Amino acid sequence: MLGWRLLVSATLIPLLFGLFYLDQRAGSSAPWLLGLCWLLILRGTWEITQLLTVRNLKPGYPLVCLLSLLICNAAWLPWLIPSLQTGANDPQTLSLALLSVTYAISVLLLFLKNAIRFQEPGQTMEILGAELLGVSYVGFLLAMLAELRWVVGPQTGYLALGALIISAKLGDVGGYTFGRLWGKKKLVPRLSPGKTWMGGFGAIFGASLGAWLWLQFTPSLFNDSWSAPAWYWSILFGAIIGVVGLVGDLCESLIKRDVGKKDSAELLPGFGGLLDLLDSPLYAGPVAFLLWKLLPLVTVAS
Numbered sequence: 001m002l003g004w005r006l007l008v009s010a011t012l013i014p015l016l017f018g019l020f021y022l023d024q025r026a027g028s029s030a031p032w033l034l035g036l037c038w039l040l041i042l043r044g045t046w047e048i049t050q051l052l053t054v055r056n057l058k059p060g061y062p063l064v065c066l067l068s069l070l071i072c073n074a075a076w077l078p079w080l081i082p083s084l085q086t087g088a089n090d091p092q093t094l095s096l097a098l099l100s101v102t103y104a105i106s107v108l109l110l111f112l113k114n115a116i117r118f119q120e121p122g123q124t125m126e127i128l129g130a131e132l133l134g135v136s137y138v139g140f141l142l143a144m145l146a147e148l149r150w151v152v153g154p155q156t157g158y159l160a161l162g163a164l165i166i167s168a169k170l171g172d173v174g175g176y177t178f179g180r181l182w183g184k185k186k187l188v189p190r191l192s193p194g195k196t197w198m199g200g201f202g203a204i205f206g207a208s209l210g211a212w213l214w215l216q217f218t219p220s221l222f223n224d225s226w227s228a229p230a231w232y233w234s235i236l237f238g239a240i241i242g243v244v245g246l247v248g249d250l251c252e253s254l255i256k257r258d259v260g261k262k263d264s265a266e267l268l269p270g271f272g273g274l275l276d277l278l279d280s281p282l283y284a285g286p287v288a289f290l291l292w293k294l295l296p297l298v299t300v301a302s
Helices: 004-025 032-050 063-078 091-116 124-150 158-182 197-217 231-258 274-294
Strands: 186-188 190-194
Touching: 004 032, 004 158, 032 063, 032 124, 032 231, 032 274, 063 091, 063 124, 091 124, 091 231, 124 158, 124 274, 158 190, 158 197, 158 231, 158 274, 186 197, 190 197, 190 231, 197 231
Parallel strands: none
Antiparallel strands: 186 190
């Protein structure tokens, strides 16, 4: 199983970065990335609504999916409609504003829908909570993850998005490898019996190594005037993503354990569903965005 997981990771990551290459050449509107996000939302919202269809939880897939797509599309508007970038409007600031407002409107619409359909006590709040979780977890967090595409400039944003994905997924691989080879003491046995303290250290090590390698050798490929940051900034970025990604994995386990499921779906043997693949990047996306704003992760030649 360890070999299978490494093989699948070694296949999926190059395919993803091939798509990123095509998208980079397509310009700042990022059409390939937008299409990928649509596919992830269609599948991800289906998985989470299926997961949460237990007990009194009966979230509606069509509405959760539609609102998640609207949130994602709202974030893209400044890049798809250049006229919105005129004047003092910074496109990413406008993108974040539209994302946030659309998310807030989605919350209001979910409240309204459940208020209209209310019949008797005992179920409505459970359904509303499940739908809010679906829109927040898939729609909002995926849109925030996509914002990394533009965080260091519209033509060079895959440096940041690539850093997160490499760090988070190598953290997953490191955690799984260290845990299987040397893990003994359980980390959170009631929530995730397979997680060990040694696996946690492996996640931090893998994420730190991935961040250092990516930020050491790729900045000049995105911009001729950029060079690698100091090694300790790369390590710090990776270590934080490793920790946050591990927490994201545990939080997805919280959803699955509470509804009595092992995986979010049966998509890939050894990995589970799409949400099992996306758990750490989704959770770490907003943190990575903040780190790119706060840390000197690229050095500009004078």
